[in-house]
Amino acid sequence: MKKPIQKSSAEPSAPRRIHKYAFARLTRICAEIQRGGYPTKADLARLTHRTPRTVQSDLRALENDWDAPLAFDREQNGFYFTQPDWRLPRVNLTEGELLSFFTAERLLRRVADVTEIRLVRSALRNLAALLPEEVNVDLTALEQAISFAPEPAADVSPQTLRQLAEAATHRETLRIEYFSPHKNERTEREVNILIVHNWMGEWYAIGWDVAKQDYRDFHAGRILKLTRTQRSFTPPPDWHPQSYLKPGFGMFRGGAPVTVVVDFDAYQARYARERSYHDTQQREELPEGGLRLTFETTDAALAQVARWVMQFGAHAEVIEPATLRQMVRKEIKQMQELYSHKPSGYPEG
Known part of the structure; x- marks a missing residue:
């Protein structure tokens, strides 16, 4: 086309x-x-x-x-x-083509991983290269879709994604109604969407919160209502997409820089060698087939790093920093207490 x-x-x-x-x-x-x-x-x-x-x-x-x-x-x-x-x-891309992209991306997450679907996924991945620079797509997660997603992605209306992408491309301020599960409340705010970012199958609108005068990450699936203001904006002079996205871990960022070191045993190393977990990661082969992974993140992202490490169970060990080791140790202790007795309501024996 x-x-x-x-x-x-x-x-x-x-x-x-x-x-x-x-x-x-x-x-x-x-x-x-x-x-x-x-x-x-x-x-x-x-x-x-x-x-x-x-x-x-x-x-x-x-x-x-x-x-x-x-x-x-x-x-x-x-x-x-x-x-x-x-x-x-x-x-x-025309408005219809942009909407078609988001619709196709949504549908591909609902289908089986058959040969025909893999071919369509590959075509969609190539189309992603033509998206505006204000739409940032996790191409790996997009191509792999459901097969390797740690959990099903939250459903987002293609119309919402199209409106967000157009607002970012044309630099138009939006008024949104947003639900925060952390605070369990709805808020209305004006935002200047700077980039629409896809991470691990989840869509985020990253922008400048006019009232807070700071950058904010909005999960697109939690935007309940979206209204155009017909007002244009100029991005902050210090805005650089990759500089903003690269620090942290996943969608968790902020705070002081910190170096993370994780050792995988020989079993998990076979899989870890195939994966890219962070843009700054460096690999070091260990004796007996193990693998050491080192990357840079921020202290505000360590809680997310701890959850990521624990998915590997006893096959991964945090070496640095001490704060992260303590987080994992505390979580393991709480889990030991949780599983040291039968669930409430179940008979003993």
């Missing part, structure tokens, strides 16, 4: 036709160059899992077809953009 290309005086017109795989690859290449690390052609080839020759063609396309201000720094031995704020022109 042909997608309309956004055109403006500030951005060059994008080529009329481009394969979705190529566009996704160009997006990754641009993002890596914009990080400011002066990547080489070999670096970009490893990043995109393509040959240096293919990357060379991509770089040439960026210059010739997309008018990218691309240059090579001989001292740094890598590529950079002479205009740091240059962005690859967006491929805009």
Whole structure:
């Protein structure tokens, strides 16, 4: 399906036709160059899992077809953009296409993991690469859907997701009615949605709470009512999606940085080697087949890390920090007390 290309005086017109795989690859290449690390052609080839020759063609396309201000720094031995704020022109999905994406994503979580569904999942994963930058999708969870989800994802209306995505894309303030299970109350607030983020199959609207004057994560399934205000907003100057999403663990973040070290025994290590649990994770092989996993998070996320570690039972041990070890020890003690006697109402014997 042909997608309309956004055109403006500030951005060059994008080529009329481009394969979705190529566009996704160009997006990754641009993002890596914009990080400011002066990547080489070999670096970009490893990043995109393509040959240096293919990357060379991509770089040439960026210059010739997309008018990218691309240059090579001989001292740094890598590529950079002479205009740091240059962005690859967006491929805009129509309102119907955006709604179709969210509807398909919702339906795929209700079906069996048969061959045909896996093929559709793969196609949906490729379509995700064309979503606006304000819609952030956990592609791994999306492709695996129900099969590897730790629990069923909360149901969210595709219409709600479409409205959130459009508000984020067009920078329009929304008035929402939101239910907080932690406080067991409904509140009405105005929010500037900055990004719609999918994590482990759950959709979140991350935005700026106008009244609280701070960032907030709203579970899309708990938004009871959504109203347009017709007022536009400008994102905070310190807003950077990846800088916001990367710290913490899952959707838990905040507080001081902390290093987590977890050891898996030989049994669990076989599975842990196949998984990526955190963007900052580092692996270290241990004697007798074990595996040590080290990653950076924040102290406000440690309770969630403790719940994650405990799913592996005796096959995983927290090494650092001491605070996390104490959390797990306390939880184990409470569980021992809970299971040291028969459930109430059941006869002894």
